[in-house]
Amino acid sequence: MEKLLIEGGYPLEGRVNIGGAKNSAVALIPAAILADSEVTIDNLPQISDVQLLSELLEEIGGKTALNGDSLTVYPENMFAMPLPNGRVKKLRASYYLMGAMLGKFKKAVIGLPGGCNLGPRPIDQHIKGFQALGAKVTNEQGAIYLRADELRGAKIYLDVVSVGATINIMLAAVKAKGRTVIENAAKEPEIIDVATLLTSMGAQIKGAGTNEIRIDGVDSLHGCRHSIIPDRIEAGTYMIMAAAMGKQVLIDNVIPDHLESLIAKLREMGVHIETNDDQIYIYQTGNLKGVDIKTLVYPGFPTDLQQPFTSLLTKASCTSIVTDTIYNARFKHIDELRRMGASVKVEGRSAIINGGTTQLQGSKVRASDLRAGAALVVAGLMAEGITEISGIEHIDRGYENLEEKLIGLGAKIWREKMNAEEMKEVENA
């Protein structure tokens, strides 16, 4: 087990290159199951979720070859091997194996997914979609059993706007007979990215990125090559770090339009930002003003940036209120920020941050989930002294080469092995 150490207080300056989007990559890899021949995915982020999914494809008989940031998936010999346990529980996106395997083999047995513990994360809308397409779905001892004699297109209205359900239904529907319409679909850029890959494989999909997606089933899908869009959440995290500690930071390989809500909020705080086609500049700013944010489905403020943004708000003058309407319990980072001296309290689904009251102090803290980890890295960069972050396996699920990228910007950050006593502390926590 390792921990991350940050000596805070060093200004960030320079440029940082953003990798491919985690939440696209983790859907595109399972989507490759649906093809009859090889699929190559470029601009792949080097994160543990990607590694786990490649291993899961090998478990079902596929072959994968990683070459730099490109992954080729050879789906020819895959079969409907049950995957009730093991790796599927280590990440959220293993739920995409349900849609992809159902679409390809008309059957699948997959364990319930893991991923960040953000409170309840049901998958009822995924299952409602599979059932509407004609699948029989049962939950037996924590594994989902899916089976269909034939998948038929259907009209599916999502009761909750869900990224995962929208993509999973697309995966199951692309080879179904006839037309599927997903109403009240999620509109995240990653959904368009998955639709683009599937279309390159020969699928007929219209409306991805709007709230109504229409899919006309085809008999077979072929191999293709696809490059993943930049990770807007990784980019947003570096923007927040730059707003907190930056002199002048250039974020490279980013789609500024995907970050409009964050850009607007940072500008409201007084951060000076310029954008062009694929870059965002953040300039040194003076005093930061407090702002309120409310997380919403895309294009609203992303819940995945709520936690790192909360850390930034501890530095702003006056009080800010952060409300998470997507996951109302996504506040596990708050206790850790308090340990570092932040004045924050949680009331219902909101965190109230008394900004600018104290200087954060380096402390021993624990990342309970991926973006809680990012929030603690932001706090560690701002704090006086050394911050030690445990639970960094969560951070490795979503941030490639974090230390390397931050060292490139002038931060003092490194990894160390934990000693036996520290490991025991973490296990007992």
Ligand SMILES: CC(=O)N[C@H]1[C@@H](OP(=O)(O)OP(=O)(O)OC[C@H]2O[C@@H](n3ccc(=O)[nH]c3=O)[C@H](O)[C@@H]2O)O[C@H](CO)[C@@H](O)[C@@H]1O
């Ligand atoms: C791998 C991946 O892409 N993860 C992202 C995805 O997660 P994920 O796909 O799990 O999130 P959803 O968009 O499905 O969840 C949104 C909301 O809908 C609820 N819900 C969802 C499905 C369902 O069947 N029933 C239901 O009630 C959830 O509990 C949540 O409150 O979108 C989230 C919201 O942008 C992000 O935080 C995650 O980073």
Ligand SMILES: C=C(OP(=O)(O)O)C(=O)O
């Ligand atoms: C919640 C997240 O991831 P996952 O859905 O994979 O747990 C995230 O990326 O912030």
